[in-house]
Amino acid sequence: MSKLIIRQMEEGDLSQVCAIEEETFSMPWSRKSFQETISYYHTLFLVAELEGKIAGYAGCYQSLEEAEITNIAVKRELRGQGIGRKLLMELMRLGKERGAFAYTxxxxxxxxxxxxxxxxxxxxxxxxxxxxxxxxxxxxxxxxRHWEV
Ligand SMILES: CC(C)(COP(=O)(O)OP(=O)(O)OC[C@H]1O[C@@H](n2cnc3c(N)ncnc32)[C@H](O)[C@@H]1OP(=O)(O)O)[C@@H](O)C(=O)NCCC(=O)NCCS
Incomplete structure (x- = not known):
């Protein structure tokens, strides 16, 4: 697979993120929900970018040492290639740096x-x-999922 970049979700990603959200879920989050959520200091939302296009995303809300993973989706035609796993691993790695040791x-x-x-x-x-x-x-x-501290 060409180079996959995992980075923080930005406002400019939201059209592509919402397109994946809408093709994936029967009750999709709105653009406004994503827009508000990524502006909160206690959230962490990431995208996977492949050849300049959004391939998937994942996000969580953190509350002290716990984080709730609220979103994860990969574009239908790109599933089964390890993108979901990479997104979650990076989400938990960065979350751990911010002090989140348990994920639900x-x-x-x-x-x-x-x-x-x-x-x-x-x-x-x-x-x-x-x-x-x-x-x-x-x-x-x-x-x-708990980490042994
Ligand atoms: C769930 C989802 C994000 C996984 O992303 P993905 O990029 O396809 O997953 P990966 O390729 O990283 O697969 C990782 C593991 O998931 C499991 N997996 C993935 N696709 C699978 C399938 N069709 N059947 C069974 N297990 C599967 C396997 O354990 C796989 O590990 P392996 O490659 O070692 O066998 C993706 O299927 C998706 O977007 N689904 C629709 C949205 C959704 O259901 N989100 C979760 C809401 S709680």
């Missing part, structure tokens, strides 16, 4: 690709949130 997220119980990815990075299931998602209605698996 929610994932649809049917989303095997994402669950495999999270498990391969050390996330463990900590329970189910019933009917958490809509369109379609589905349970969420709550996952955590």
């Amino acid at each position: 997220l929610e994932v649809r119980v049917s989303n095997q690709a994402a669950i495999h990815l999270y498990e391969s990075l050390g996330f463990i299931s900590f329970g189910i949130r019933k009917n958490f998602y809509e369109r379609p209605r589905e349970d969420a698996m709550i996952m955590w």
